[in-house]
Amino acid sequence: MRICVTLATIAGFAVCAPLAAAGNSIPLKEDRETNEPKWQFSLSTYTYLAQHARDYTNPSFTADRDWLHLEARYNYEDLQTGSVWLGYNWTIGDTLKLQVTPMLGGVFGKITGIAPGYTITVDYKTLEFSAQGEYFFDVGTSSGNFFYSWFELSDSPVEWFRIGLAIDRTQASGSTSEGQLGPLIGFKYQDTSLTTYWLGPGSDEAKFVFAVTVNF
Numbered sequence: 001m002r003i004c005v006t007l008a009t010i011a012g013f014a015v016c017a018p019l020a021a022a023g024n025s026i027p028l029k030e031d032r033e034t035n036e037p038k039w040q041f042s043l044s045t046y047t048y049l050a051q052h053a054r055d056y057t058n059p060s061f062t063a064d065r066d067w068l069h070l071e072a073r074y075n076y077e078d079l080q081t082g083s084v085w086l087g088y089n090w091t092i093g094d095t096l097k098l099q100v101t102p103m104l105g106g107v108f109g110k111i112t113g114i115a116p117g118y119t120i121t122v123d124y125k126t127l128e129f130s131a132q133g134e135y136f137f138d139v140g141t142s143s144g145n146f147f148y149s150w151f152e153l154s155d156s157p158v159e160w161f162r163i164g165l166a167i168d169r170t171q172a173s174g175s176t177s178e179g180q181l182g183p184l185i186g187f188k189y190q191d192t193s194l195t196t197y198w199l200g201p202g203s204d205e206a207k208f209v210f211a212v213t214v215n216f
Contacts, residue, residue, distance in 0.1 A: 037066035042215045048172075050207040054079070058172070064089060069101050077136055077148065078172050081109030085117065097123040105134065113138045126156045146171055154184060162186045166197050168209075180205065191215045 046058040056075050063070040069087035077083055087103030099121040107113050117134030130152045138144030147169065154164025163186070169179040180203070186195035197209040 040064045040215070042213060044211060044213040047210045048207055049210070050205070052204055053207070056172070069103065071103070071105075075172060076170075077107050077115070077134075077146075078110045081107060081111055081172075083107045083115065087117075087119075095124070097121075099123075103134075107136060111136075111138060111144060112140065113144070127154075128156070128162075129153050149179070152184065154186070160188045162188075162195075166199065168197075168199050180207070182206075 040063070042062045042064075044060050046060075047055075048058065049055050056079055058073070058075045060071065060073040060076065067089050069085070069089050071085035071087065073083045073085070075081065083105045085103045085105040087101040090100045090102075092098050099119075101119045103117045103119070105115045105117055107115055113136055115134040115136045118132070120129075120131045122129040131149070132151075133147065133149040136144075136146050136148065138146075148171075149167070149169045151167040152164060153166075154162045156162040162184075164184050165181065166184045167179050167181050180200035182197055182199040182201055184195055184197045186193060188194075191214060193211075193213040195211040195213075197211070198206070199209060200206040
């Protein structure tokens with residue numbers, strides 16, 4: 001009788017042990033959730049102080065989850081004008097990293113229309129190149145069509161500091177220039193970046209731009 005009980009105990013352990021091991025190999029709910037894409041948000045404000053034009057602030061908000069890109073802007077295409085955007089994030093590379101986001105936006109307010117656009121970022125070691133552009137199609141008149149663009153090339157010798165050049169082409173403040181080139185200097189603390197631009201130094205349309213960006 002004791003032999004039968006002992007054999008039954010051993011057999012039960014032999015069957016239950018693999019089942020317990022298999023049960024432990026199933027990913028926990030928390031583990032599965034950590035592998036899912038998370039939302040990433042960014043809030044920026046660009047304050048323009050122009051020499052012979054109206055001063056204004058251009059806020060923007062972005063939300064990204066995996067390939068999905070959502071964005072809202074105000075005072076970008078024109079003053080008292082907003083725009084909303086839908087885009088697709090695409091990233092490739094490691095040492096040389098390329099990020100491209102083609103977008104389509106709707107513009108409404110002082111001017112109204114649609115705008116295909118893009119953002120491009122290229123990172124290589126301490127160097128970064130970024131470009132943002134859109135072609136605005138005015139639904140009222142073709143004379144209102146305009147190509148907006150912003151380019152930056154900067155170097156970060158240390159993680160919290162960068163210096164470089166920027167080019168801005170906009171008509172939001174009534175500027176008639178084809179583009180304004182100027183230096184930039186930026187500082188970063190944790191998820192907050194502060195950058196100052198001096199666009200068109202020495203020209204009649206020179207302006208300072210103070211940018212604050214918070215990522216969360």
